[in-house]
Amino acid sequence: MNNGSSAERIATELRAELAGAPVGSRVPSTRALTERFGASPVTVQQAMRLLVRQGLVESRPGAGTFVRPSAPAPRADFGWQTAALGPVPSGGAEVGSTLQNPTDDVIALHSGYPADDLLPVRAVRAALARASRSRSAIDRPPAAGLPELRTWFAHEVAESAPAGGAAGGAPAASDVVVMPGGQSALSSVFRALARPGDTVLMESPGYWGAIAAALQAGLVVVPVPRTGDGAVDPVVLAEAFERTRARLFYAMPHFANPTGSAWSPREASAILDVVRQNAAFLVEDDWAHDFALDVPVRPLVAGDPDGHVVYVRSLTKSLSPAVRIAAVIARGPAGSRIRTDRVIDGLYVSGVLQTAALEVVTAPGWPAHGRRMREQLRRRRDALVALVEAHLPGTLTAVPAGGLNLWLRLPDGSDAERFTAEAAVRGVLVSPGAEWFPAEPTGPFVRLNYSGPDPSRFGEAVRTLADCL
Known part of the structure; x- marks a missing residue:
């Protein structure tokens, strides 16, 4: 059998083995493969070049040959759907910011749902x-x-x-x-x-x-x-x-x-x-x-x-x-x-x-749970209201008699979207006011939810929002 055929045989056998190998794992050396297959070093090197061309391994000079990540699947082309679907229905309804899933390190004042400790x-x-x-x-x-x-x-x-x-x-x-x-x-x-x-x-x-x-x-x-x-x-x-x-x-x-x-x-x-x-x-x-x-x-x-x-x-x-x-x-x-x-x-x-x-x-126990939940919500509301009035004076539109939210109007000339983005970068999530208006917003508003996790961080959150202004 000539060297070419031997190289293809070696490449085929190695390809099957490499399919289950972890990405980044080392491929046996040329000397080891020469001994294993009883082939010449030239034949083994030809086999390795076949695997390199197929994107299965990569050679790192001075380090050896290693398994490469699988080649990504061809990118799908969804361009045809643009013409098939036509315009977005009636103004383009969008999903609100309240459905974001935050990481544990941020302070979530954007949420639409009460935290677990408020629920049965x-x-x-x-x-x-x-x-x-x-x-x-x-x-x-x-x-x-x-x-x-x-x-x-x-x-x-x-x-x-x-x-x-x-x-x-x-x-x-x-x-x-x-x-x-x-x-x-x-x-x-x-x-x-x-x-x-x-x-x-x-x-x-x-x-x-x-x-x-x-x-x-x-x-x-x-x-x-x-x-x-x-x-x-x-x-x-x-x-x-x-x-x-x-x-x-x-x-x-x-x-x-x-x-x-x-x-x-x-x-x-x-x-x-x-x-x-x-x-x-x-x-x-x-x-x-x-x-x-x-x-x-x-x-x-x-x-x-x-x-x-x-x-x-x-x-x-x-x-x-x-x-x-x-x-x-x-x-x-x-x-x-x-x-x-x-x-x-x-x-x-x-x-x-x-x-x-x-x-x-x-x-x-449902009525008793409701009373406890409302009392906890009342304390959270009052704590957040006090912090907003201290650090963001003049922004609170009213103290709500129920619900889960405070509605703030930022000073005239503020950019609510930019404010929200800056707060997110600093680890505080709030809901921008524009998405709550059926038409153009009438001012720079944001919504804060006081039923989210860890009310002990309300002070840190409001001070961060004040810095953003």
Whole structure:
């Protein structure tokens, strides 16, 4: 056999061995391979040159020959999709900064979820373990949700309604449909109650997830500015309805995200009157129901017997980010359409998650946990407020009576995006204000969340933010 054929045979055998060798490991020397294969040094060197040309090994003069990393796969070409997909849908909804997963060394004031020490972690784990061993792990739940869970959501609204509410105002379990989280609930509501191209009115600033869900549904988002007290002006809202012919108004009447503001009973009544006069729907997002710190939550849906209010409440923030359970309460044809959308979109919500959530919120210890959580949140809020007022005077727009956030307006002329980026470089994450506006922001704002991990570092964080200004 000639040297060429011997070199190919040696290269083939070595190639198979090198396939499982760690990157950077040394290849046997020419002398060792000569003895092993009974070939001449020239033949072995020819074999090694074949492996070098194939990118399997590399020669380092004076050091030897070593296994190279595998050649990267050819880069995929997705350019064809640009023409196939066309423009980004309706303004280009984007995922908010609150979903960043920070490293342990940063101070996370951007988060949208409470830290573990504020959540019923052990109760959730135990409930999930029991649910996974029950029939819930096998059976298909009803499309609208477990009857017991739907009853609980309806009862929660009835319990928190003000005394002497409208006759027939309290919803029934049959008005409730269980959803896989609040974000999915909003998407279903927007799809079911509007068509692409329709207008939805929204408080501004408002929740980025609702803005994104509406845009993804093909709706035109028209902002309605909040007043200094936090609610929208009923006169301005009425003009927006008349100008746009909208049939949807999305709002957070209780401890709005991001501002923390809440409607007074008088404001709520006046706004609901405008909605009724325009034969429209108010999508009431009660995201902070469990985070009422100084004043109770009074859902508007409890005093709305005619179905103008479509109510959304999620348990995810108060139970666990892994327990994606929420509910929509809607009556009449609107409720029917939302239930139909839920079935078409996902058939039903995991029975295991529903069963676990129901066990936690109906356990005897749930009320006590809620009181402890709110007390911890109150202390965190007050601590962060004091630090902001001391080191960033004049920036806090209001002290929220509930929720999880502080809303800061930076000095005029500040660049909120640059400020946020500089803070991140220094190890403090905050949420830039621009993503909370349906249109152009009205000033340089940022949102700080006081429910994240390690409140002992609040002082360090606020001093860093002050340095960034």
